[in-house]
Amino acid sequence: MIEIIIEATKTKTSPNFLIQDIPGTSGRLDVIIRCILAINSLPTFIKNNIIFTTILNGAPDPPKLFKFYFSKLNFPDDEINAALFFKKLIEKTMKIDITDAENVHNSNKIEINPGIIYIRSDIINYLKKIMIKEFPIIFLHESGNSFRKNIIPYLKLNDYSNLYVIIGDQSGYNSQTYKFLEDNFRKFKLKGNKSYLSSQCIVYLLYELMLIGFF
Ligand SMILES: C[S@@+](CC[C@H](N)C(=O)[O-])C[C@H]1O[C@@H](n2cnc3c(N)ncnc32)[C@H](O)[C@@H]1O
Numbered sequence: 001m002i003e004i005i006i007e008a009t010k011t012k013t014s015p016n017f018l019i020q021d022i023p024g025t026s027g028r029l030d031v032i033i034r035c036i037l038a039i040n041s042l043p044t045f046i047k048n049n050i051i052f053t054t055i056l057n058g059a060p061d062p063p064k065l066f067k068f069y070f071s072k073l074n075f076p077d078d079e080i081n082a083a084l085f086f087k088k089l090i091e092k093t094m095k096i097d098i099t100d101a102e103n104v105h106n107s108n109k110i111e112i113n114p115g116i117i118y119i120r121s122d123i124i125n126y127l128k129k130i131m132i133k134e135f136p137i138i139f140l141h142e143s144g145n146s147f148r149k150n151i152i153p154y155l156k157l158n159d160y161s162n163l164y165v166i167i168g169d170q171s172g173y174n175s176q177t178y179k180f181l182e183d184n185f186r187k188f189k190l191k192g193n194k195s196y197l198s199s200q201c202i203v204y205l206l207y208e209l210m211l212i213g214f215f
Contacts, residue, residue, distance in 0.1 A: 001050075001163075002050055002206075002209065002214070003067075003130075004039075004165050005123070005126075005127075005164060005166045005167070006055075006198060007055045007057055007123045007169065008032050008056050008058070009169055009173075010058045011026060011028055011031075011032060011169075012058045013056050013057075013060060013064045013090065014060050015087040019080060022079065027059075028170050030079065031199070032054050032086075035167075035198055037077065037079070039070060039202060042206065046210070046215050047071075049071075053067045053126070054066055054068075055126065057123075061094075063123070065119040066089065066118055067116065068115060069116070072115030073115035074114065074115065096118070123177055124177065124180050131184070136162070136163050137165075138163070138166070138186050138187070139173075139181045139186075140166070140190065141172075141173075142193075142194075144186075144189040145187065145188055145189065151209075152212055163214070165205060167201050167205075170198070190208070191208075
């Protein structure tokens with residue numbers, strides 16, 4: 001199982017964005033939608049082993065964390081309907097209040113939609129909870145060590161069947177999150193000295209994992 005985690009640093013936590021201009025009015029929800037669509041288009045044997053977690057951190061009411069379980073998820077296959085889907089999800093969160101971020105893996109999570117868990121947590125508190133499980137956690141960054149050369153030895157030191165990977169959004173990471181990641185986890189870069197879109201990184205990452213028989 002792989003969990004891919006992205007903090008959507010500026011994505012709105014209210015549903016008042018325009019479907020006619022998703023990138024310009026939602027705080028780049030389109031970046032997150034493209035990540036989900038990229039995973040959703042993969043063969044079932046891969047996507048059933050993926051959880052995609054995004055933490056919306058934009059105004060007016062951050063943070064809002066959503067976990068998408070692709071084994072159970074029925075998600076639209078185009079960007080417009082995906083944005084409408086997100087509008088409804090965010091509307092639902094406005095009727096719920098879960099404030100105790102400390103209980104991320106306990107009771108304070110809600111299945112807000114089939115295959116989607118909602119938690120009121122920021123990324124750092126969420127990662128602190130995951131760290132207790134002792135599965136490998138890495139993050140992707142253009143300045144990291146080569147993923148291809150280093151991931152197998154790294155995974156061998158850990159549990160090979162579970163991996164958490166953090167990816168930045170269109171602005172990379174916010175400074176507080178980046179410091180936390182640098183202090184706690186290993187940093188890897190994908191093949192080629194380029195800065196890729198977040199959704200593109202997911203595809204490259206899963207391809208690399210397929211090459212080493214992760215799925
Ligand atoms: C569009 S990039 C962010 C670019 C942003 N302008 C910056 O300076 O960080 C989105 C994210 O994809 C990941 N990424 C992009 N290219 C990568 C590469 N070559 N290797 C590893 N991760 C990469 C990083 O996590 C990055 O934060």
